[in-house]
Structures are given as C-alpha cells and as structure tokens.
Amino acid sequence: MPYTVLVARWQPNAPERLAVAALELFEERGYENTTVIEIAERAGLTKSTFFRHFQDKREVLFGGSAMAGVLAEGIAAAPATAEPFEAVAHALDAVGREAFPPDRRAWVARRRAVIAANPELREREALKGLGLTASMTDALKRRGVPELTSCVAAELGALAMKIAYERWSETTDGDDFGEVARRALRDVRAASTLC
C-alpha cells in the first residue's frame, strides 16, 4: 500500500510527511482525537515507521528543530568582547536564520496554535524550553561568564525568545525573527531594571 514504485524505492522525507499529516489532523480534529495510526496512514506509512522516526506522538511536532544547538553555537560565535546579553542577541539572530526563516512563519503559527490548544503538547514544549535555557547557560559559562549570571542571562534570553516567538508568529508580514527578537530582548532588559 505505501509506496509507488517506478521512481524511487520509498517516497523521501518520511519524517516531514509525518509531521505535515500530523499537524493537519491535529488542526482538523484535535490532538487527542487523532491516532498515531491515522497520522501514519495519511502519510502513506504505518505505526511502526512512525515510531521509528519519532520517540512518541508529541515529538512529531518538535523533532526537526535542533534549536538548542543553534543557540549554543550562536552564543559561542559571538565576539569575545560581547557581554552576556549581546551574546544572547547573537544567538537569537542565528535562530532567526536557521530555525525560523521567513518562509516558515505560516507553519510555525499553525504549529503554535495546535500546541497552545493541548496540555500534553504544552508540557512537551515546556520541557524543550528547559533544554534551551540549559543549552544557553552552558554556552555562556564556556565563555567564562559566572554561573549565576549565565543562568539569569539565559533565563531572560529564553523569555525574550518566547515573546518574540509569539509576536513574530502572530503577524503575517513584517520583520524577520531576528529583528523581533532583538526588540524583545531590549524590552526584557529594560523591564528587568524596574523590578
């Protein structure tokens, strides 16, 4: 049933096809009313193959990112003289280039709406968020920034990224993610002096 011969052995990009099918189905009937088997069928695959590509049902919306690595490399690549916040800004630019390019805005917005609508998916997103701040904290410490300062800068950087993520995916046109994120980071920094 799954594959059409004559061109290639298997249709390529199985993980991506699964993610597309999943997002569509989650939009149509909701996450909890969608079965892994249904996702796999829509992608022309089976349950076995689904779990070969994704650890679990939630992960189908989180798999491709590798955002933690992008952030860490972005911080590491910042000029040696950069203060923690400048290094974080550098990392947010990298995210805008590699993880949130302008043409993915629509997809990101759809994905965001689906996640917001389901507690189980929000939980997974919360865990991913922890990973991101941990990754940034580590990268800052490797620059010689003291432990606590690294923690705080990473935490505020993650907050700025979350805010930017919301603002950016809510508009259909406008600045790219890097711009929005830099503004969010400035706002957060300003707010942190008022506490």
Added chain:
Amino acid sequence: MPYTVLVARWQPNAPERLAVAALELFEERGYENTTVIEIAERAGLTKSTFFRHFQDKREVLFGGSAMAGVLAEGIAAAPATAEPFEAVAHALDAVGREAFPPDRRAWVARRRAVIAANPELREREALKGLGLTASMTDALKRRGVPELTSCVAAELGALAMKIAYERWSETTDGDDFGEVARRALRDVRAASTLC
C-alpha cells in the same frame, strides 16, 4: 483485600498513602519499572482508585502542592508599597511556611531525586514551573505592575525559587526555606545587573 473493617470503613488519606507508596517504589526500582497497579497494591488500593485521585501516573508526585495558589496569595498579601521583587520575596516566604515547612525537607529531597532521575517526571515538573510563573505574573499584574515587568519579575522569582529549592533540599539542617529563598533572590537580582 483492600480495607480492614472493625475501625473505619476505609483507611483514610488514600492520596497520601498512594504518594508514599509511589515514592518508595520509584526509589526501589525506578519510575518506569513501576506499575500503577503495584503502587495501588502497596497502598492497599486498586488501579481504579489510583486514577480517581490522580489524573495520571506522574501526578502522584505533584498532586498535593497547590503551590501556584500560595505564590499568588503571597504576592497579593504583600504591602501595597512593595516593589515587584519585594512582593515576590513575600510569596517565597509564604511557600516556606505552607508548602516547604522544615519537617518536609527529607520528603522533598527524596522526591527531588526521583524526579531528577526520570525524563517523564522532569517534563511534568517543567509544566508545573510554567504554571508557577504564570500565577506570579498574574498576581503582579493585579497589583498594577506593567505586563512586561511582571513577566520578568515572575521569571526571576521562579529562578530564585528553583535555586532555593536545590540548596534547601541538599542540606539536612540549616535555615528554613524562606531564608534560603530570600538569599537566592538577592543573588539573582545582583546577577541580573551584570548582564
């Protein structure tokens, strides 16, 4: 099998008995090698009753807290003249009184170790953390603090609480949670000026 008659109809505190049994079993054989049925049996109950008291298997370690409410009330109860950070400090004191009293330190430490050892439990903890910062953000906004400032203060407050939680549960004697948390909050504030 479950209940002994002659005294009361059912042994009281089913949720607490389930939580104790669960923590013991998680320590003995690990979270994923423990079955809900086994937890229920050790507590003298059944699977049905377990799921009547807890939404899912993870929740047995998170159910009793109601920490979000304590934090919100603590912030609301702070003097009207208090700055955001002072209000947060007030809330952390409330947590030390109502959620982390000195005699629960051993329990909290055991629970913490079990959670740290399992990704599924860490994920649930991350979600609870989101709930806490959301609760603090709301409470601050209700005091008239601007949106972004509330976000930042809540985020840094949550970070201080996490740090205090680690420090407090790592020692067997010493200050109560409120003291530790106030120190952590001061440290965080100091670090935030160095970003």
Added chain:
DNA sequence: TATAGTGATGGGACCAGGTCCCATCACGGG
C-alpha cells in the same frame, strides 16, 4: 547473471497507561 548484503519498511504480538461503567458495601438519616 547470480548471489548475498543493506536499509527502510510492514505487520503482529504484547504490555502498560488511562477511560468508562457498573457492582458493592458501609455508613448516616429518615
């Protein structure tokens, strides 16, 4: 041309988490 190896897939058995519904049984009130 034949043969063996490789890698992504299909398929089914199996377990545990989680839901649902109904039976049970002790207690309190009439």
Added chain:
DNA sequence: CCCGTGATGGGACCTGGTCCCATCACTATA
C-alpha cells in the same frame, strides 16, 4: 427497617509504545 450517598473494586476496552521478524528493492561483488 429502608434508602441514599460516597469511596471503592473490578473488568472491558482503547491507544500509546516496544519488540521482533518478515519483506522487498536496491547495490555490490563474484
């Protein structure tokens, strides 16, 4: 003495997730 109530027991059932083995097309090598 009977009835309502509430926490529980028990079992059917679905789905997420794991495991293991079969399949099948392509590739390399002889």
